[in-house]
Amino acid sequence: MRILLVEDDARLAASVGQALEAAGFVHDWVEDGERAWFLGDTEHYAAVILDLGLPRLDGLSVLRRWRGAGQRFPVLILTARGEWSERVEGIDAGADDYLPKPFRMEELLARVRALVRRAAGQPSPVIECGGVRLDTCRMTVTRDGVPVHLSPQEYRLACYLMQHAGRVVSQGELTEQLYAQDFERDSNAIEVLVGRVRRKLGSEWIQTRRGFGYLVEPDAD
Amino acid sequence: MRILLVEDDARLAASVGQALEAAGFVHDWVEDGERAWFLGDTEHYAAVILDLGLPRLDGLSVLRRWRGAGQRFPVLILTARGEWSERVEGIDAGADDYLPKPFRMEELLARVRALVRRAAGQPSPVIECGGVRLDTCRMTVTRDGVPVHLSPQEYRLACYLMQHAGRVVSQGELTEQLYAQDFERDSNAIEVLVGRVRRKLGSEWIQTRRGFGYLVEPDAD
DNA sequence: CGAGGGTTGTCAGCAAACCGTCAGCCGGGT
DNA sequence: ACCCGGCTGACGGTTTGCTGACAACCCTCG
Secondary structure (H helix, E strand, C coil), X not given: CEEEEECCCHHHHHHHHHHHHHCCCEEEEECCHHHHHHHHHHXXXXXXXXXXXXXXXXXXXXHHHHHHCCCXXXXXXXXXXXXXXXXXXXXXXXXXXXXXXXXXXXXXXXXHHHHHHHHCCCCCXXXXXXXXXXXXXXXXXXXXXXXXXXXXXXXXXXXXXXXXXXXXXXXXXXXHHHCCCCCCCCCCHHHHHHHHHHHHHCCCCCEEECCCEEECCCCCC | CEEEEECCCHHHHHXXXXXXXXXXXXXXEXXXXXXXXXXXXXXXXXXEEEECCCCCCCHHHHHHHHHHCCCCCCEEEEECCCCHHHHHHHHXXXXXXXEECCCCHHHHHHHHHHXXXXXXXXXXXXXXXXXXXXXXXXXXXXXXXEEECCCHHHXXXXXXXXXXXXXXXXXXXXXXXXXXXXXXXXXXXXXXXXXXXXXHHCCCCCEEECCCEEECCCCCC
16 A cells, blocks of 8 residues: 655654554655656555645645646645635645644544545445455454454555455556555565465455456455 | 435534535435434435434444445544544544534535545446456456456457447457557467457357458447 | 564466467358 | 458467565564
């Protein structure tokens, strides 16, 4: 689950980044609007955390450019003061959520989780597919009611596949979501990871669509 | 666009209702959690505005019940105090957004608009022609309900023909679609491919227009 | 500081699937 | 009958994905 963090205050960015990693997200951090615009336009993020006061290119302008270019990823806006007119402006510019500084790190994480979930069309924090239940708040996984221990990377893979259950997810997409941008392209790390998750959650749980990617079936509903 | 408003303060409900109507929404108003739960489960809403402090059945419980029952509509939570732990709890219970009282009516409307916009559905990813059903998300194909396995290239061919059902598609066009530009011109690869697909999906399914190309019939509708 | 356990990417070997090629066949239109 | 466009079965080189072993790395604990 890859997040773009746009924040020029290095200290704040560091603590947010740390919290994101601890919560199981991978993140890229940029400090100015120009670079944010470029990355948002070229990479594929599950969500963006966007500070409004930025050097070089203002946050709202970046957001409008993204939306103008058809980018759909959810955006959470951070700003120093909770001026309500600014909130409306931000939301109408295409933001999906708004958080005034100062904020509790827990709240930021909850909102990011909610955004990612919602963008994946999955409003509940507990996802269930084929006997596997994943609680995104507690970061726990059970299979047929039995707790299963997944390593962080395994958890991220299972989580992403479940959030996109019913859709084939390519290796490239997984690589983008699970690793930072400078990861070596032709590695079989994903295959190995899939193998490890299969061993824990059942070999049939992740299906292979040869030549296209992987798929987990959603529960009927 | 129908909105469910769950709010026990009659005065506030009236002014929110008025604002919603002015913004072009139709709304139903209920005052207690029991009735809210019932309506949310039986009617179909574009979004729900949910107050947390409710008589008879608490707002968070209502939300959890809805989500437990698989209801997907976006929910915006209202609550009297901006207690951060409550926000986290609400969002993790499956809410899509959160607004502390007191709030500006404009901000509420902006958020509701954003929620409705985001929840708007996508077109169906399933194509069907002559008993063959192709799911572009799962990349699966069934014939008369029976799953059929197609290789990547076969899948692409079937997909392209179905997307252009009712039209004759030439071999040249198929070559352009399925292969890189430098593909050898006088190869019978397409013919072989068509043959393989026919064996799996029925020999009549792809018709030959000698000298022109291939054709699959669209379903009448 | 070092041992030990857990995590995760790399690598090599393997099995299966994939897919273009080819040669020969078929069948309809002139 | 003849020809040309299309069909088909067989073949094998290549690609793809899976797996076990291994090593680097990062913890924690003694």
